[in-house]
Amino acid sequence: MGIHGLTSxxxxxxxxxxxxxLHDTRVVIDGNNLYHYLYYSSHVNHQYGGDYDHFANQxxxxxxxxxxCGIESYVIFDGAYETNDRKLxxxxxxxxxxxxxxxxxxxxxxxxxxxILTHETLVNVLTELNVRHATTSFEADNEIAALASxxxxxxxxxxxxxxxxxxxxxxIPLDCLNIHRHVKKDNSGKPEYKYVEAQIYHTDNFVxxxxxxxxxxxxxxxTLLGNDFxxxxxxxxxxxxxxxxxxxxxxxxxxxxxxxxxxxxxxxGTIQKVLQRxxxxxxxxxxEAIEQLIYNSVSGYCKTYTNLASHFGDSSxxxxxxxxxxxxxxxxxxxxxxMAFHKGQLPTLIxxxxxxxxxxxxxxxxxxxxxxxxxxxxxxRHIIYGILLLHDQCDKSYEGTELNKDTCIEEWNREVKGQKxxxxxxxxxxxxxxPLPHLDSIPELPIEERxxxxxxxxxxxxxxxxxxxxxxxxxxxxIIYWVxxxxxxxxxxxxxxxxxxxxxLLIIDTADVSSSHNVNQDAQTCDGxxxxxxxxxxxxSVLGKECPSKHVVGARSRLHKFTATPTHNAAHQFDASIxxxxxxxxxxxxxxxxxxxxxxxxxxxxxxxxxxxxxFAYQLCRELRTRKQPDLFILELLGRSSVFATFYNKFHAxxxxxxxxxxxxxxNSARSWKKEKKERSAKASNPVCDSARIKDESHSTSRSKxxxxxxxxxxxxxxxxxxxxxxxxxxxxxxxxxxx
Numbered sequence: 001m002g003i004h005g006l007t008s009x010x011x012x013x014x015x016x017x018x019x020x021x022l023h024d025t026r027v028v029i030d031g032n033n034l035y036h037y038l039y040y041s042s043h044v045n046h047q048y049g050g051d052y053d054h055f056a057n058q059x060x061x062x063x064x065x066x067x068x069c070g071i072e073s074y075v076i077f078d079g080a081y082e083t084n085d086r087k088l089x090x091x092x093x094x095x096x097x098x099x100x101x102x103x104x105x106x107x108x109x110x111x112x113x114x115x116i117l118t119h120e121t122l123v124n125v126l127t128e129l130n131v132r133h134a135t136t137s138f139e140a141d142n143e144i145a146a147l148a149s150x151x152x153x154x155x156x157x158x159x160x161x162x163x164x165x166x167x168x169x170x171x172i173p174l175d176c177l178n179i180h181r182h183v184k185k186d187n188s189g190k191p192e193y194k195y196v197e198a199q200i201y202h203t204d205n206f207v208x209x210x211x212x213x214x215x216x217x218x219x220x221x222x223t224l225l226g227n228d229f230x231x232x233x234x235x236x237x238x239x240x241x242x243x244x245x246x247x248x249x250x251x252x253x254x255x256x257x258x259x260x261x262x263x264x265x266x267x268x269g270t271i272q273k274v275l276q277r278x279x280x281x282x283x284x285x286x287x288e289a290i291e292q293l294i295y296n297s298v299s300g301y302c303k304t305y306t307n308l309a310s311h312f313g314d315s316s317x318x319x320x321x322x323x324x325x326x327x328x329x330x331x332x333x334x335x336x337x338x339m340a341f342h343k344g345q346l347p348t349l350i351x352x353x354x355x356x357x358x359x360x361x362x363x364x365x366x367x368x369x370x371x372x373x374x375x376x377x378x379x380x381r382h383i384i385y386g387i388l389l390l391h392d393q394c395d396k397s398y399e400g401t402e403l404n405k406d407t408c409i410e411e412w413n414r415e416v417k418g419q420k421x422x423x424x425x426x427x428x429x430x431x432x433x434x435p436l437p438h439l440d441s442i443p444e445l446p447i448e449e450r451x452x453x454x455x456x457x458x459x460x461x462x463x464x465x466x467x468x469x470x471x472x473x474x475x476x477x478x479i480i481y482w483v484x485x486x487x488x489x490x491x492x493x494x495x496x497x498x499x500x501x502x503x504x505l506l507i508i509d510t511a512d513v514s515s516s517h518n519v520n521q522d523a524q525t526c527d528g529x530x531x532x533x534x535x536x537x538x539x540x541s542v543l544g545k546e547c548p549s550k551h552v553v554g555a556r557s558r559l560h561k562f563t564a565t566p567t568h569n570a571a572h573q574f575d576a577s578i579x580x581x582x583x584x585x586x587x588x589x590x591x592x593x594x595x596x597x598x599x600x601x602x603x604x605x606x607x608x609x610x611x612x613x614x615x616f617a618y619q620l621c622r623e624l625r626t627r628k629q630p631d632l633f634i635l636e637l638l639g640r641s642s643v644f645a646t647f648y649n650k651f652h653a654x655x656x657x658x659x660x661x662x663x664x665x666x667x668n669s670a671r672s673w674k675k676e677k678k679e680r681s682a683k684a685s686n687p688v689c690d691s692a693r694i695k696d697e698s699h700s701t702s703r704s705k706x707x708x709x710x711x712x713x714x715x716x717x718x719x720x721x722x723x724x725x726x727x728x729x730x731x732x733x734x735x736x737x738x739x740x
Contacts, residue, residue, distance in 0.1 A: 003225050004232070005254035006160040007173070012255065016205045017176060021184065023195035024070035027172075028148040030140065030157030031077035031133060035122045037158055037174045038062060039114060045565055047105050047365060047574070049582045049614030050115025053505050056609035059125040065179050067129075069194045074312065075126060075133040076147070077119070077344065078140045080325070080351040081358060086296070087139075090228050091360060095412060096419050099363045103417050106368055108574035116362055116586055117608040120593065123344050124607035134311040135344050137324040141165075146306035154200060163201060164222045164301050166215050170200040212266030219301035220271050223294055224261045230293045232257070238281040239264070271298065311342050327392040328357045329406070334391075334440050340600075347594050354388040357405050360412040364583040367576040372414040373583035376485040379427070380591035383436065383457050385409045386426035387598060391439040430456055442600055450602035454595060459484075460658070467654055474596060474603040475502065475589075475611060476654060482588040483659040490581040492664045493624035496634060497617040498585060499651055503644055504559055506610045511552045551642040558637045562619040578621050582614060625667075 010016050035055075042058040045051045066073055081091065101111040126133045136143045145165040148155045153169040155162050162171040176199035184192045203215050213221065224239070226232020242260040249256060268274045275294065279287055323338035333354070340346045352359050359381070366373045374381075393407070408423040429435050434456060437445060445453070455462050460477045468476055483495060568574045589611065596603055624630045631652075638644040 003160045003164070003222050003227050005252075005258060006163055006222075006225065007158070009255050009258050010160075010163060010201065012251075013209060015209055017173075017199040017201055018205065020170075020172070020198045020200040021182075021195040022069065022071060022154070022172065022177075022198045023184075023193050025169075026072045026074060026151050026153040027066070028144050028151070028153060028155050029073055029075045030144055030155070030159055030162075031075040031122070032119075032140070033157045033159050033174065034075065035059075035118050036114060038122075039118055040112060041174075045615045046113060046115055047614075048579055048618040049365060049586060049612065050117055050608070051613050051615050052115070052117060052121045052608040053509065053610070053613055055118060056121055056125050056607070059122055060129065062179055063126075063129050063131055065181050065196060068181050069196050071196070073131050074147070075131060076140045076144050076308065077123075077133065077135045078348070079136045079138050079341070080348055080355045082138050083356055087228050092412065092419065095360050095362065099414050099417055099419065102363045102365050102414075103368050105365045106574070106576040106579070108568050113363070113365055115614070116364055116590060117612070120347075120590070121608045124609065126344075132312050133344050134308055135342055135348070136308070137338075137342075142300060142303040143306045143308050145301075146303050147308045149304070150306070150309065161222070161227070161301070163203075163206070164218045166203050166218070170202045172198045172200050176200075210262050210266075213262060217265050217271075219298040220274060220294075221261055221265055222301065223297040224264070224274075225258060227297060229297045229300070230290075234282070234290060235278070238278050241281065325351065325355055327354050329392040331392055334443075336443050336600075337439060340597075345601075346597055349594060350384065350388065350598060353385055353409055354392070357408070358410045358412075361414070363414045364586065365576075365579050366583040367580040368414075368417050370580055371487055373580060374413055374587045375487050376482065376584045377587040377591040378424075379485070380457070380481075380588070380595060381409075381411070382424060382427040383430075384591070384595060384598060385424060386428045386436050387439065389426045390428060390436060431459065432456070437599075442598070445599075447602050450599045454599055454602055457595060458592065464657055465654060467650055471604050471606070472651075474592060474605040476651070478589045478592045479585070479655055480658045481592065482585045483655070483663050485588070486581065486584050486663075488580075489663060489665045490584065491621075491625075491667055493621050493630060493667070494578070494581040494585075495655065495659075495664070496624060496630055496652075497621040498582070498612070499648060499655070500559075500620060500634060500637070501613055501617045502611055503638070503648055503651070504555075504616065505613060506606055507647075508552060508555050508559070508644060510610075511549075551639050551644070555637070555639050555642065555644055558639075559616075562616050562623065563613070564619070565615060566619060566622075575618075575622065578618055579614070581621075582612070582617055586612065 038058050039046065039055055042055070044054045044058065063073060081087070098113060102113045104111040105113060123133065141159065141161050144155055144157070145162065145167060149166075149168050151169070154172050155165075155167055155169070156172050156174060156177065158174045165171070178197040180196070181194050182197060183194055186192050203218060206218070207213055207215055223230060224232075224235050226235070239257055239260045242264050244256065244259055244263060248259050251259070264274065264277075268277060271294075275291060279291075282290055323333075323342065325333055325338050325341065327333065337346070341351055349359055361372070361374045364373050389407070389409075403423050403425060405423070408425050411422045411424045413420055413422065427436070434453075437453065442450070452462070454474075455477060458477045458481050460480055462473075465473050465476055479495070479498060483490060566572070566574075589608075593605060596605060624633070627633045634648065635645045638648055
C-alpha cells in the first residue's frame with residue numbers, strides 16, 4: 001500500500017515530525033519495505049544480478065546498532081496475494097514496470113531492479129542474528145499496525161500508509177532513522193543509555209496541525225487521495241470543485257490535491273456527508289461500485305486485532321484454525337504448513353500457488369532478446385505446483401481433466417518486453433514414474449528419503465557428488481541443473497565464475513586471519529560478524545587441512561580487482577548475455593531452495609550471501625573471455641599451492657563429470673574477442689560510425705516497442721494506481737492463455 005505524495009507533504013510540514021531518541025524498546029519493522037530501503041540506500045550494485053554479501057553486511061550493521069541500543073526488533077513480511085484480487089491490477093502494473101526497468105539496465109541505462117534473492121538473504125541474516133520475524137497470511141500493513149498498537153511500540157517503515165494508522169507508539173520513517181549509535185550522558189558525564197537518533201510521527205501531531213480533521217477521518221483522507229485499492233483520478237472532478245485560498249496554490253499539483261482533501265473534510269465532516277457530496281460528481285452507473293471501494297479502503301485502516309504475537313511465543317499455537325490460509329479449493333492446510341509459512345520458512349511463491357493458483361515471476365536483469373531467465377527453471381516449478389495441487393485435489397483424478405485455473409497454475413512471465421500469462425499444468429510424478437509426496441505426508445518421510453526425492457527431482461546422481469561435503473550438495477546440484485537446462489546455453493566461463501564466487505564468498509572472504517595461521521581455527525574463533533555457526537561448520541568441512549593466513553591474504557588481494565563496479569561506455573558496453581546466464585542460475589537456485597524448504601530442508605544450504613556476487617561474477621566472466629587458458633588463470637588467482645585451488649579442482653571436477661562439454665556454448669577465441677573489441681573502440685572514436693550505430697539502435701528500439709504482450713494491461717505503468725478502475729475485466733476468459 002501507499003499514498004502518492006503524502007510522504008513529501010509530511011516532510012514539507014516539519015512540525016509533524018518530532019526528534020526522538022530510540023532505545024530500550026520493542027519496534028515492529030516492515031520487512032518488505034526494509035529490504036528495499038537497505039539495498040538501495042546502501043548503494044549495493046543490482047545491475048549484475050545482486051551483490052548479496054554486501055547487502056547481508058548492511059543488514060548485520062543495521063540490526064547490530066539496534067541491538068546495541070537495547071532495541072528489540074520484530075520484522076514482519078507480506079504474505080500471499082489477496083484472494084479477492086482487489087490489488088491484482090496494481091501488482092501486474094508493477095510487474096510490467098519492472099520488465100521495462102530491467103530492459104533499461106540490459107541496454108546499459110540506469111534503473112533500479114531489486115535482485116530476486118534479496119528477501120531470502122534478509123531472512124537468512126535475521127535467523128543468523130536471532131532477530132524474530134514472521135510472515136502474515138496476506139498484506140502485512142494492517143497486521144503491523146495492530147501488533148504495534150497492542151505492544152504500544154513504534155513502527156519502522158517508509159510506507160506512507162502508516163501516517164494514517166492511529167499508532168499509539170508512533171511511526172518512524174526509515175528515512176528519518178539515523179543508524180548510528182549515540183551515548184546519552186548525565187550531568188556528571190556518566191553514560192546513561194545508548195540510542196539511535198530518529199524523528200517520530202503521531203496522528204496527534206497531524207490533527208493539531210490541520211484543525212478541523214479528526215483521527216477518525218484520516219482513513220477517508222487517505223482514500224480520497226487514492227491508494228493501492230482505488231484510483232485517485234476517480235475523485236478529480238469532485239476535488240476540482242473545492243476552492244483553496246490563493247496562498248495554498250503555490251505548491252506542486254499533488255500537494256494542492258492534498259490541501260483540497262483536507263479542506264473538504266474540514267467543511268464536510270462525516271463520511272456520510274462526504275459521500276453525499278461526492279455522489280454528485282460521479283455517474284449513477286459507477287457510483288455503487290465506487291462507494292463500495294471507498295468503504296473497503298476506509299475499513300482497511302481500522303483493523304484492531306492480530307494474532308501475530310502468538311508467532312513469537314509458542315509455535316504450536318499457529319495452526320490452520322488461526323491462520324487465514326486455505327487452498328484455492330477452500331481446503332484446510334496441514335498444521336505444519338501455516339506454521340512454517342508464518343515463521344518465514346516457506347516462500348510466498350508457494351503460498352500464492354496453493355492459495356490463489358497464481359504466480360507472478362519477478363523479471364531479472366537479462367537479455368530481452370532471449371526467453372525469460374525463468375524458462376530453465378520451469379520444470380522445477382511444475383514439480384512444486386504438483387506437490388501443492390495434490391493436496392487440494394487428492395481425491396480426484398487429473399487424467400483427461402480440462403486445463404483451467406482449478407487444475408493449473410496461472411503463471412505470469414516476461415516475453416520480450418511484455419507480460420505473458422500461461423496456464424501451467426503441474427507435474428504429479430517424476431521421470432521414473434515415482435509419485436510426488438502429499439503435503440500431509442512430508443513431515444513423516446525420513447530425511448534420507450526426502451534427500452533422495454529432492455535429488456531425483458533435480459535428476460542428479462548422489463553417487464557423483466560424494467567428494468563434496470553435504471552442506472554443498474544442493475549448491476552443486478543447482479549448478480549442474482542450471483548448466484544442463486540453460487536456455488540459451490551458458491559459456492564455460494559462466495560456470496567458472498560461479499564456482500570461484502562460491503569459494504571467495506564462502507571461504508576466502510570469511511576467514512579471520514588476524515589471530516591464527518590456520519583457517520580451520522579461524523572458523524572456530526570467528527566473532528560471528530561475517531558468518532553463522534552453520535557457515536563455520538561448512539568452511540571446516542570444505543577445507544579439511546591447514547591453510548596459512550598468507551594464502552588467504554594473497555587470494556583476497558588477487559581477487560579484489562573483480563569486485564570493482566565496471567565502467568560502461570561505447571567501447572566497453574554492458575554485456576546482457578553475461579548477466580542473462582547468471583540470471584538463469586539465480587532462477588534455478590531460487591526454485592531449488594524453495595523445493596528444499598517445501599520438503600522441510602533435507603539439505604542445509606548456504607544463503608545467497610555465500611554463493612553469489614553479481615558484480616564479481618560479471619567482472620571475472622568478462623576477464624575469462626580474454627584468457628587463452630582460463631583454468632590456469634583461475635589457479636593463479638586462488639594460489640596454485642593453496643587449499644583454495646585444491647578445492648576448486650575438486651568442485652570443478654564434480655560439476656564437469658555431470659555436465660559434458662555439449663552443454664556449453666562454443667567460446668570464441670581470446671584473439672577474436674580482442675579483435676572485436678578493437679573494432680568497437682574504433683567505431684566509438686569515429687563519429688560517422690557512431691552516428692550509424694545510434695541510428696541502428698534507434699531502429700532496433702522502435703521495433704521492440706511494437707512487441708505486444710499476450711494480454712494487455714489496461715493501465716498506465718507510470719501511475720501505480722491507474723490499473724484499479726471500476727470496469728474490471730480481470731476475470732476474463734482464460735482461453736487466450738498459452739498452455740503447457
